[in-house]
Amino acid sequence: MSTGSILRIEALGKGFAAPRGRVEVLHGVDLTVAAGEFLSILGPSGAGKSTLLRLVAGLEAPDTGRIVLAGTTVADAARRLNLPPDRRGLGMVFQSGGVWPHMSVRDNVSFPLVARARALGLRHAEIAAKTDEALRLVSMAALAGRRAGELSGGEKQRVALARAVVAAPRIVLLDEPLASLDANLREQMRGLLRDLQDRLGLTFVQVSHDQVDALSMSHRVAVMAAGRIVQIGRPEDIYRRPASAFVATFVGEGSVVELEGRRLLLRPEDIGFAAAAPTAGEPGWIAGQVISAAYLGARRRLVVGCTLGALTVDVSAGAEVAAGQACALRIAPGMGIALK
């Protein structure tokens, strides 16, 4: 990952007219993305993350602020400048794929090269070669002649991905690219996306509301809420050192408790569990009672009531635990994340 920035967003603001007045979706967002970086913008529905991506793409015009792409200002509200999408040199994968059903897989993928052939000085043979290469990258070469409308959801997303990277764009924008896929396909696509990003060295900016997608693939994660970026950092930092209670509870599981006058976030894995009431005087253990137990396959998730409140605890899937059972919890010293 290079250290030079390829995308700079400054004080970006955007609102939309609504039946009952105007709704401000983005409030002065600042963001810098380094060349070759995989950045995920994570947030709940309505946080403004898709709007942010559409502004970068040129599909919307900002009300305030500016966007600088590879050193060129592509949008500047003060100057009423908003370069159209076709002149920004980007690639994009949409949640629904946006794959054109009336075209073949090959025509879909070669489209960005054909559209930019003159600007890039490409000839037929080069377009064909680059298209073949992109299809091979996503393992879709065998289906190149098939109509895109006949593909499955996962295949469409592969085509969309090949189309997004085929012209070696400045940035590849990913708008919830895995949201419409089932669990197995999601896992496969995560690997494919990371692999492609590594091999091609392109800059990826992904929008997602799924923390696993964001944490597992990204170099950095920007958490958004109510039109603002509330924290940006490495996935580990976001998870272990959340800047606010919102980030702490939105990213990962956990219980917020008051302990020794401080507000702490306890992750399920921070809490020790014993399936029997603690013996009197045993240090570090507190008595509890299982309120609910849910089997999740690889593990069992419990909600345990104790003097600190209701805590979420993970135990092994094989543990025989039932609701109503007495138990003991242990919170090791230094565990828990202090919240402001």
Add this chain to the structure above:
Amino acid sequence: MQTTESAGFPASRVSRAVRGILGWRSAFLVLLAVPALGPVGVILAQSFDTSGLGEPFRFGVGAWRAVLGAPETLSTFTTSLLLTVRVPAGLAIGFAIAWAVVRLRVPGHQVFEYLCWFAYFLPTVPMVSGWVLLMDRDFGLLNAAVAGLGLPAPFDIRSPGGIVWVHLSLQTVPLLTILMIPALRLLDRTPEDAALVAGARPARVLGRVVLPLVAPAILLAGLASWIKALEAFEVEQLLGERVASFVVSTRIYGMVSSEPPRMAEAMALSMIFLLLLLGLGLLYSRALRWRGQGAANRGEGSGGARPSYGTLLRRSVSVAVGLYLAITILLPFGMLVMGSFMKLFGFFALDQVWTTSNWSRVLGSASFGASLRATLTLGLATALPGALLFGLIAAGMARLRGPQAAAASVLVWLPWAFPGIILGVAILEVSLTFPGMRMLHGTIAPLILGLLIRDLPIGVHVMRNALAETDSTMADAARISGAGWLRTFLRISLPLQMPALTLVFLILFAGAIRDVGTILLVAPPGFQTLSLQTFNYISNSQFEMATVLGTIVALLALAVSVLAHLLGRRLGSVRSAVGTRA
């Protein structure tokens, strides 16, 4: 640094020049305003022109005084309004048929839906002669059958009741059914199923659940139909001959076609009529937006859902709907065909009733070939550019936001309120008055212009619906891939919209070949479409010839309706394909 540019509009040199001055959105609105407001301006100006034929404009309010002072003005408006009683009746029948087709999915529901499309595309003028053959006071077959029982003849097609019946059977009910079918299809069927599971009987489910949920769509369809009902011309002109200046549209026609023409009075009367209709048009446009905002009632629809109603109910309703449609659509159509083989129209007591000489006379005449060519020429010359133009307008409107989008929506819907006869008068005035337009006089260009303006609302509406239902990311993906607006339109949007474009083409084509009101006053000498020729034959009581031509136009309409129905089904139903008649 690159030039300032908004996302999403063509960057041609011409449009850049226009946008340099106005911005493309303003230029687009101005272009939309010309067909929407132009006819109103022309009519208003001409209503104050008291000069004689060939004289320069002379301002005066004499025409307004004459119109407002004439007792017929109030009576024609009253009659026009009274005749719209067919709309509430049509709403009730149309909703019942739509409910039977979509929610009950009665046996034969596809045939019933198709019959409504067939009636929608049928030419009105010749079909009138089918009803004349059945319900004429003197020789109507139904009256003769009743008289055979020793009872007085109950029907009179040339009465207000007869006119209402003709509209109701051939236009109002089919149109309203077509309008309400998509609304019912889009409605989530879960609330209905929940009511049935909760133990409600079908009548209660209909009254308490379905009707309230589709009330906005019903009201909207009723309003659209009411506007068109007020404008109706052909049926009133043909069957209202016993009452001079029967309704507003026929009175306007009477003023324009009198010798010398009373143009200023016609324009003043048109202006009053337009104000009423424009008010309704604006109400309709607002209602459309209201319905758009209330789209939360929509669900996944029930197109393929298994019906939850009992078999007996479905079969009984199927018989009732089948009978109604057979009587109101197939019977007059059959009579039209039968009339074309009668030696003397309506005379069943002759020694030799039947003949094929009407057909050989019509098909052998030189005027038939010319009329057929004129019909196809007008149909193609209107429908081909019209479909593309409306597609472009819909694509442009999709890029507008806020007040500009609202203004464009109102402008596009305004021509809905233009009666064909008034539109024809306005275009006639423009082609006679404005120097640049005079060269168009005597060509078919004014006809095409009139038909395009008349069908602007329906054409753009169908295209906008189709665009709205297309995943917007398709076009976005093309733009981000480096394609400009034009390439995106040609390579992505246009192919994806091809079924809708073809449907608009068929609607325009069918509208053009059956139209009389819009082109009656504007058609150049010697240019007579089959519908115009049929209108003239019926006006001169030459029913034998009229029925032959009418059958031919009906067969053309039949072919178009088959294609439209197939396309409609491919689109998942022709969503809110608002008709041009009521």
